[in-house]
Amino acid sequence: MAFDVVIAGGGPGGSICAAQLAKRGVSALVLEKAHHPRFHLGESLLPQSMPVLKDIGIFDDIHTRFIVKRGANFHESGTLKQARYDFAEAFDRSTTFAFEVPRDEFDDILFRHAKTCGADMREGWKVDRIDCSDAENGGPVRVVATDEKDASHTFECRLAIDATGRDAITAHEKRATEKVPELDKTAVFSMWQDAWRDTGDREGDIQIIVFGTGDETGWFWSIPFKDGRTSVGAVLASTWIKRRKKSATTIPELYALAISESPAMQRIVRGATQIMPARAMADFSYRVRDLAGPGWIAVGDAGGFIDPLFSTGAHLAMYGGFHAANKIADVLATGRNPRPEDFTEWSALMRKGAELFLGSVQAFYRGSLTPYLFADDQHPFLRRAITSMLAGDVFTGHDRWVREMQTRFPAILSS
Numbered sequence: 001m002a003f004d005v006v007i008a009g010g011g012p013g014g015s016i017c018a019a020q021l022a023k024r025g026v027s028a029l030v031l032e033k034a035h036h037p038r039f040h041l042g043e044s045l046l047p048q049s050m051p052v053l054k055d056i057g058i059f060d061d062i063h064t065r066f067i068v069k070r071g072a073n074f075h076e077s078g079t080l081k082q083a084r085y086d087f088a089e090a091f092d093r094s095t096t097f098a099f100e101v102p103r104d105e106f107d108d109i110l111f112r113h114a115k116t117c118g119a120d121m122r123e124g125w126k127v128d129r130i131d132c133s134d135a136e137n138g139g140p141v142r143v144v145a146t147d148e149k150d151a152s153h154t155f156e157c158r159l160a161i162d163a164t165g166r167d168a169i170t171a172h173e174k175r176a177t178e179k180v181p182e183l184d185k186t187a188v189f190s191m192w193q194d195a196w197r198d199t200g201d202r203e204g205d206i207q208i209i210v211f212g213t214g215d216e217t218g219w220f221w222s223i224p225f226k227d228g229r230t231s232v233g234a235v236l237a238s239t240w241i242k243r244r245k246k247s248a249t250t251i252p253e254l255y256a257l258a259i260s261e262s263p264a265m266q267r268i269v270r271g272a273t274q275i276m277p278a279r280a281m282a283d284f285s286y287r288v289r290d291l292a293g294p295g296w297i298a299v300g301d302a303g304g305f306i307d308p309l310f311s312t313g314a315h316l317a318m319y320g321g322f323h324a325a326n327k328i329a330d331v332l333a334t335g336r337n338p339r340p341e342d343f344t345e346w347s348a349l350m351r352k353g354a355e356l357f358l359g360s361v362q363a364f365y366r367g368s369l370t371p372y373l374f375a376d377d378q379h380p381f382l383r384r385a386i387t388s389m390l391a392g393d394v395f396t397g398h399d400r401w402v403r404e405m406q407t408r409f410p411a412i413l414s415s
Contacts, residue, residue, distance in 0.1 A: 003029045003120070004332055006143040006157040008127035010036070013300030013317030014163030015110035015121075019056045020325035022118035026332055029155060031125040031145050036111050040103035041189060042223045042231035044069060044206040044311040046392030047087050047095040052322045058113045065109070066099040067226040069204040072390050074373050077211035077220075077262040083374045084205070090388040091398050100204050100223050102231075103314075124148035130160045130170055135295025138337065158337045159328060160295060162302040163321065168288065170296055171303075176289035181412050182362050183285035183307050185218070186241060188255040188278055189233030195272040197224040206311070209264045210370060216240040217365050219309060220258075220265050232269060234258040235283060235307065237365075252278045283307060285358075287413065291350060292343035299324055304354055309364060312357045315392045320350050353394035356402065359411035360389060369409060 005021055007014045010032030021028040053059040071086040088096040115121040124147065131142040140156040147153060162170040171177045198205050207222035216237050223231040236258060241248075248254040255278035259265050284305075291303045300317030327346050331338045363369035372382060385401035394402070 002140070002156045003027045004157060005029070005159050005161060005328060006031065006141070006155050007161040007163055008130065008143065008169065009163035009165060009167075009300075009302070010111050010121065010123070011107055011163060011165055011300065011317065012110055012314050013302075013321035014161065015107070015114045015321075016052060016056060016318050017161060017163065017299060017321035017325045018119035018121065019058075019110070019114040019117040020322050021329060022114065023056065024325065024329035026325075026329050027120075029120040029157070030111075030114065030122065031127050031143070032111070032121070032123050033126040035123045036108035037104035038107065040107060041233070042225060043101050043103045043106060043314045044221070044223050045098040045101060046311060046315045046390075047090075047098045048092070048392035048395075049315050049318045050095045050098060052318050055322065056113065056117070058109065061109065061113075062099060062101075062106075065105070065226070066101045067204040067224060069098045069100050069206060070096065070201055071205050073198070073202075073205045073207050075207065075209045075264040076374060077209050077264045080264055080267075081374055084202075085383075085387045085390050087387065087391045089384055090391045090393060091384055091401055092388065092391070092393050095391075100206065100225055102225055102229070127164065127169060128152070129173075130162065130296055132160065132293065132295030135337075141295040158332065159297070161324070162296060162298045163300055163317070165301040166305055168298070168302045170293075170298055171288040174289075177286045178289075178414070180285040180287055180306070180358065181414065182365055183283070184238050185235050185283040185285075185307060186238065186280060187233055187235050187283045187308075188251055188258065188280045189231065190255060190274055190278045191276040192230045192232050192269055192272045193228055193275050195222065195224075195230035195232060196268045196270070197222075197230065207268060208309070209262060209268075210373075211262050211265075212237070212240060213367070216243070217367065218258075219364075220262065221308075222265075222268050229275070230272070232265075234265075235309070251280045254278075254280070285361075291347040292340045294340060297324055297343055303350065306354060306358050307361045309361050310357055310390060312354075312392075316350065316354060316357075319353070319395060320346075323349070349395055355411040355413070356389065356394045356405060358413075359406065359409040362412055363409035
């Protein structure tokens with residue numbers, strides 16, 4: 001059976017893209033290799049993703065299920081100094097809150113919602129190859145996939161979307177990925193019950209604890225969920241790990257050691273119960289050369305991955321998937337197949353947003369951003385600019401503050 005679009009991957013980017021395509025009358029097939037709900041880290045969503053959830057018709061359900069996040073609270077680990085950024089202080093105040101979501105449940109909701117919108121959603125299907133060899137000449141794209149019984153299938157479509165996350169099958173096949181300088185990190189994480197969280201309207205704030213200096217700079221996240229659990233993780237520099245390899249040889253030991261060295265983090269987990277063994281994930285940020293080619297585009301982490309300091313991954317995937325869907329539907333409505341040049345503006349927009357985040361993340365590890373985060377005499381304009389970035393307003397943000405952030409914290413794209 002032929003589809004207009006075949007999407008490899010049923011995470012937030014793939015599911016949202018499928019939902020919007022279906023709402024626009026485009027036939028879409030999603031092939032997801034796992035089964036929902038699948039294990040995934042918790043996610044701290046950004047306010048500027050909320051319009052996407054509203055537009056696909058899932059916002060009210062999300063609002064009912066998950067804890068509201070109204071700001072981000074930064075801590076200096078040793079001094080316990082804090083600096084809170086309220087999303088209501090951003091330049092764009094049309095959306096002043098988001099949600100803290102366990103990704104297994106959140107991804108499952110998005111996947112099921114895309115199905116109710118009319119997309120063909122299949123779990124347990126592994127995409128093996130996206131063959132675009134005939135696309136340049138106007139021919140079909142062929143997506144080769146294996147079902148749960150190890151039978152191979154080939155689906156023809158007018159466009160394939162790589163939403164396979166860090167598997168990034170299109171980019172890896174084309175050898176089109178490159179590591180991003182200064183972001184050679186490892187994340188270690190676990191789940192806690194009854195860890196400290198703020199109260200009242202600030203209960204859903206993400207807590208970000210900054211620790212270490214120089215080449216040992218790292219950070220913790222503490223993301224509270226509605227059911228009393230809290231995702232607690234640390235992003236560690238490779239030098240920090242190497243200098244402690246004699247005292248911490250396992251992932252649980254490394255995780256415990258990181259917490260033991262941070263007074264601010266100890267305060268958050270004091271009296272709480274760790275309910276999941278610590279896990280680790282290499283956090284090597286990378287760029288992808290192209291986001292679109294003949295017969296394909298890449299959405300979300302398949303188009304590049306950035307250190308999660310500012311909770312950017314899901315935001316880039318959701319925004320990118322939604323707006324790609326609208327572009328695809330517009331092109332297909334003319335009766336022709338999408339071409340790479342149809343996505344020039346979309347690709348430039350996604351690059352702009354990603355590189356604004358990237359420059360700020362690199363500035364954090366270089367030590368040039370942190371003094372601004374915790375400054376006692378913080379300039380009001382810069383404070384609003386930082387808040388706007390934390391809210392995810394990196395695509396359509398006011399030119400003046402965007403230029404200010406790009407000038408102060410330029411992205412370094414190659415060594």
